[in-house]
Amino acid sequence: MAACGGGEATGPGPQVPAGPSASGSAAAVPTGSAGTAKPGPTGSGTAGTVPTPPVPGGMKTPSGSAMAEDLKKLGIDPLHPPPLSKLSPDVIRKLMPTFAKSLGVKCEACHDVNNFKASTPKKKVAAGMWQRFVVGLALEDGAPLYCDSCHGGKMEFLDTHDKKALSAWMDTNYVAKLKKVDKKDHSCDTCHGDPFDGKFLKAWETAK
Ligand code: HEC
Ligand code: HEC
Ligand code: HEC
Numbered sequence: 001m002a003a004c005g006g007g008e009a010t011g012p013g014p015q016v017p018a019g020p021s022a023s024g025s026a027a028a029v030p031t032g033s034a035g036t037a038k039p040g041p042t043g044s045g046t047a048g049t050v051p052t053p054p055v056p057g058g059m060k061t062p063s064g065s066a067m068a069e070d071l072k073k074l075g076i077d078p079l080h081p082p083p084l085s086k087l088s089p090d091v092i093r094k095l096m097p098t099f100a101k102s103l104g105v106k107c108e109a110c111h112d113v114n115n116f117k118a119s120t121p122k123k124k125v126a127a128g129m130w131q132r133f134v135v136g137l138a139l140e141d142g143a144p145l146y147c148d149s150c151h152g153g154k155m156e157f158l159d160t161h162d163k164k165a166l167s168a169w170m171d172t173n174y175v176a177k178l179k180k181v182d183k184k185d186h187s188c189d190t191c192h193g194d195p196f197d198g199k200f201l202k203a204w205e206t207a208k
Contacts, residue, residue, distance in 0.1 A: 059159060060152035061173050064143025067098050071146070078144035084130050099126060102147035103155040121205035128204040132191075137178050145178070163198075 068078040
């Protein structure tokens with residue numbers, strides 16, 4: 001797996017200064033003409049080189065998972081993943097590298113590595129993401145939705161500086177491109193609730 005970025009790192013955000021071209025895949029290198037310039041966008045290192053504010057280009061448009069085969073090997077149907085509670089401890093353990101890779105983190109980003117069973121806020125959020133997003137939602141285009149579909153190798157990637165711009169981005173990407181598996185109406189409320197809670201993940205950190 002690439003990317004070091006362990007730990008809790010309060011979003012140093014996308015390190016690629018250019019390219020508002022959707023999907024944050026860092027390597028959107030246009031046929032390297034002149035100077036090559038850009039410092040290696042290889043996910044790791046470089047973290048704090050430039051004080052670039054996060055740019056919308058770093059937010060990943062949800063797209064079909066690249067991990068569908070890994071899931072199938074574990075007996076998980078990528079289009080209809082079951083609740084975590086239905087998976088055996090062995091499968092859960094083998095699933096873990098897909099979490100780490102999707103977020104570009106190591107195990108300790110979510111776990112107390114001296115006690116993997118111990119509850120942590122990040123573990124709770126991850127379990128919520130599985131249940132409410134991976135199980136409860138689907139991509140409009142029918143491709144499998146998984147952690148990597150949205151995270152694209154980063155644990156944190158939202159640019160919350162400009163709430164208006166982010167709201168428009170959410171509408172385009174998280175409302176229009178996704179649907180509920182139960183076919184009920186899908187809107188901001190699906191994730192943010194009504195009344196709108198912009199920081200709903202805080203509640204996931206403690207809830208079960
Ligand atoms: C994004 C957060 C996240 C990352 C990264 C992660 N895990 Fe987990 N891990 C979880 C969650 C959530 C569960 C609990 C699943 C459940 O509810 O049964 C879990 C469960 C486990 C368990 C079973 C113990 C338990 O909680 O029931 C083991 C062992 C484990 N993880 C090991 C690892 C290892 C090794 C890595 C690194 C390769 C890793 N995890 C990376 C979130 C994470
Ligand atoms: C529909 C898109 C989507 C999917 C699918 C998704 N996530 Fe997330 N996740 C997000 C967004 C958006 C955030 C907030 C990121 C931010 O604040 O920059 C987030 C945040 C998180 C966080 C908390 C990060 C923090 O800093 O507190 C964890 C942990 C996480 N996701 C794990 C997962 C795991 C594990 C999966 C797969 C089981 C997953 N996510 C699937 C969109 C998604
Ligand atoms: C698929 C789930 C999902 C949908 C649908 C969704 N969002 Fe979000 N949104 C998130 C996540 C996850 C976060 C990060 C929440 C957190 O950090 O607690 C977030 C954060 C935000 C934030 C930043 C809030 C803050 O104070 O930092 C805004 C603004 C926002 N969303 C607007 C919207 C709007 C407007 C809609 C409907 C057009 C929408 N979102 C639909 C998942 C979603």
